[in-house]
Amino acid sequence: MNQIDETLLAQIADLHGTPEGAYNIRKDSALAGRSNTKNITIETKADQSGIDIHIRPDTKYEVVHIPVIITQSGIEELVYNDFFIGENCDVSIIAGCGIHNDGHNRSQHDGIHTFHIGKNSHVRYSEKHYGQGNGGGEKIMNPQTILYLEEGASVQLDTVQIRGVDSTKRYTKVVVAKNGEAILTERLLTHGNQTAVSEMDVFLDGEGASARIISRSVAQDHSEQTFYPRMIGNAPSFGHVQCDSILMGDAKIRSIPAITANHTDAQLIHEAAIGRIAGDQITKLMTLGLTAEEAEERILSGFLK
């Protein structure tokens, strides 16, 4: 690991050195390190690029790290990661992708993550995306996250695009069974001429299923963002979609939400707001001794925290 690798790993996975427990580190399309535990097994796929992660039933409080870094300009990869999580687990999975591109060629990581979460299991999944480097080559990330929750299973999905990603097309699909719960938090920052499109489909298929989408985004400079959060209630269920965006500079944001109730006992709520930072927020923080710039920075960091 060199200094660039360490910087990327710290940004995307808060990793400083080798992680404890199970992990799989992918660097420049190759395996850079792997560790299995008694309960968690990571295997390279035989038929396509990517890994299978098997977590045994009743595994509690274990953490899996699966970060991906790209440091060579011009690498373009499509990776399939499949998670098979047994019943009654309580685990955390920390993913993320960091690209350092000092060259002039495009670097691109398309990760397709599919989760099968067993009965009554709880999974926390965090995924951070970050780009850096001074070359003219684009840094592109197109993640797909597909989750199938069995009865009583729950997931807390926390995805963040920190900065430096020139283009992203994100797709998230969650199918929630009886008494399952999904909480999806997406935070996204774009700047310069970056573009971001995020689509989400959440299906509430079982009685007592619930889901919450919390989307917070900041678009700066000339960047553009488009959101399609969609919640579909097919059973007596509860869904809440909350999208908030801050616009800065000459940025543009479109939010096209859809809530669909296919059952009379599906309760679905949608709230969305796009706007500049309110002047009275800046003024308030200035009366506490912050400059206007410091106030703006503090409001943004809190909003995307």
Add this chain to the structure above:
Amino acid sequence: MLKLEHVSYQVTEEGQALSILNDVSLTIEDNRFIVITGPNGGGKTTLAKIIMGLVTPTSGSIFYNGTDITHLGITERAKLGISYGFQQPPRFKGLRVRDLLELAAGNTKLPREACCQYLTRVGLCADDYVDREVDASLSGGEVKRIEIATILARQSGLLIFDEPEAGIDLWSFSRLIETFQSIRQQRNVTLLIISHQERIISLADEILLVADGEIRHRGPKEEIFPLIMADTVSGCCYMNEGAHK
């Protein structure tokens, strides 16, 4: 010491000049408890905002502890030790009560106990609030009390409050009065409170009666209170006539 010299503020509305404050001069010695009161639209909030730098006067000068602050911005005045509690404070998605208290205390980490003390002084149970976001999930009264707590956390020399009682329930109001009483007893800061509330007015060392952009009267409460009453409903001929019919 706070000193205003010949401060005026005018705005232009539909082509006509409108005087909001008219040649106000005022000196407030250190560690005084001053209440500004008077009819709505009389210029009280504008006067307070001019002191904080939220509004720039059309003419006149402002001095704080001997420094001419007339042309200083909000941030610089805050750093000199002036604080301002808004009548309708903003909400922040993503900033917690703890974050605001820490920013107010000088952008420093505050132990949970310190946060709790500030919140308790405005009648909030700290455990319920310290980690909550200051967003739309809080009621107007809760946001208002958090606002006052941030001013208490500022440790500044001049605390300005614009109608701290507005939107606060009776029980919390009693707690707030106790807090103002305790600040008054310590005599180490100057309080400048815009209020219409008799219990707050009765705490004042001095009352400023502001109306029509001027300081109409200034003096101890025993002297000013009768004047206020005469200026309100009881002193209104029409209302009196109506009452006798």
